[in-house]
Amino acid sequence: EAAVTQSPRNxxxxxxxxxxxxxxxxxxxxxxxxxRQDTGxxxxxxxxxxxxxxxEKGDIPDGYKASRPSQExxxxxxxxxxxxxxxxxxxxxxxxxxxxxxxGAGTRLSVL
Amino acid sequence: xxxxxxxxxxxxLQEGENAELQCNFSSTATQLQWFYQSPGGSLVSLxxxxxxxxxxxxxxxxxVTKERRSSLHISSSQTTxxxxxLCAIDRWGYKLTFGTGTSLLVDP
Numbered sequence: 001e002a003a004v005t006q007s008p009r010n011x012x013x014x015x016x017x018x019x020x021x022x023x024x025x026x027x028x029x030x031x032x033x034x035x036r037q038d039t040g041x042x043x044x045x046x047x048x049x050x051x052x053x054x055x056e057k058g059d060i061p062d063g064y065k066a067s068r069p070s071q072e073x074x075x076x077x078x079x080x081x082x083x084x085x086x087x088x089x090x091x092x093x094x095x096x097x098x099x100x101x102x103x104g105a106g107t108r109l110s111v112l
Numbered sequence: 113x114x115x116x117x118x119x120x121x122x123x124x125l126q127e128g129e130n131a132e133l134q135c136n137f138s139s140t141a142t143q144l145q146w147f148y149q150s151p152g153g154s155l156v157s158l159x160x161x162x163x164x165x166x167x168x169x170x171x172x173x174x175x176v177t178k179e180r181r182s183s184l185h186i187s188s189s190q191t192t193x194x195x196x197x198l199c200a201i202d203r204w205g206y207k208l209t210f211g212t213g214t215s216l217l218v219d220p
Contacts, residue, residue, distance in 0.1 A: 033207070042116075042198065042212040043155075058207065090155065100145060100157040101208065 003027065006091050006104035013111045019078040021107050023091030031094050032074040033101065034058070034066060036087040043090065049074055081111045115139050116211035118199050124217045131186040133214045135199030143202035144175050146184050149213070150195045158184075158197075189218045 004025045013019045025032065030051050035043040045058030047066035055066040063085060065077040074093075078085055088108050094101040119134045135144070146158040159166055161173040161182065175182040186193060196215050200208040 035210075040212065043200075043208075043210040045207055045209075048207060059209075092155075099143065099160045101155075102157075103155040105154045 004091055004093050004102050004104040006089075006107050009105065009107060011107060011109045013078075013081045013109065015082060015111060017081050017111075019081050019085075019109065019111075021076040021078075021089055021091075021109070023074045023076075023093075023104060024072050025074075025091075025093040025102070026072065027093060027102070028071060029093040029095050029102075030071075032068065033092045033094075034064075034074070034076045035090045035092065036060070037090060037106075038087050046076065046089075083111050085109065086111045115203075115209050116199055116201055118197075118211035118214050120214060121212070122215040122217070124219065125189050127189060127191055127218055127220050129189055129218075131184075131189055131193075131216060133184040133186070133197050133199075133216075135182040135184070135211060137180050137182075137199075137201045139180075139201070139203060141177075141180070141201035141203065143208075144182050145200045145202075145208065146171075146173060146182075147198040147200060147210075148195055149198060153195075155198065186216075189216075191218045191220050194218050 033048040034046045049068040067075045091104040092101040117136045145160045147155045149155045163177045165174045170187045172185040196213040198213045199211045
């Protein structure tokens with residue numbers, strides 16, 4: 001069973017502070033994704049990666065950076081957090097050949 | 113604009129009743145998937161069905177690609193089926209676009 005682990009599970013940050021959300025997958029998937037989920041919007045794609053060293057912008061990348069230092073790890077970075085970035089963030093991994101994504105448990109971020 | 117629309121937004125059933133969830137998408141999709149999200153929890157893939165009809169357990173999905181719609185039928189619902197059902201399409205490059213989901217509550 002594919003395993004995707006996110007940390008932290010909950011985070012409270014102050015406006016203007018830096019926040020790093022981490023994601024680790026142990027299934028050797030090439031593709032990794034960061035989504036945020038908000039009421040009324042569903043899940044929206046922030047950044048994604050096709051492999052170590054690569055990051056691509058998704059549909060709502062503004063205010064976020066991503067880093068993929070290895071096959072297993074994919075981080076989402078908020079350099080200057082704002083209250084509008086309060087949300088639940090999900091990391092996912094997968095390969096095109098599997099025709100599905102495996103999601104982590106989510107990180108609940110509150111920016112005050 | 114919204115590329116994936118789901119209906120109904122919410123649904124309440126008595127245990128044992130059947131559910132029919134709808135998904136309409138406005139752009140060409142190379143892949144269509146249904147996910148389940150437990151209350152306050154993560155997402156789990158239920159099935160992938162880009163066209164035709166697929167069955168898994170009590171779930172049946174029918175996708176009519178030309179009409180850009182898909183349905184998910186849940187037979188003999190159980191209280192453990194309560195949660196949110198999300199439809200997602202893959203535009204290209206294996207990036208999924210999600211609908212806002214159908215919230216299902218099954219009462220005992």
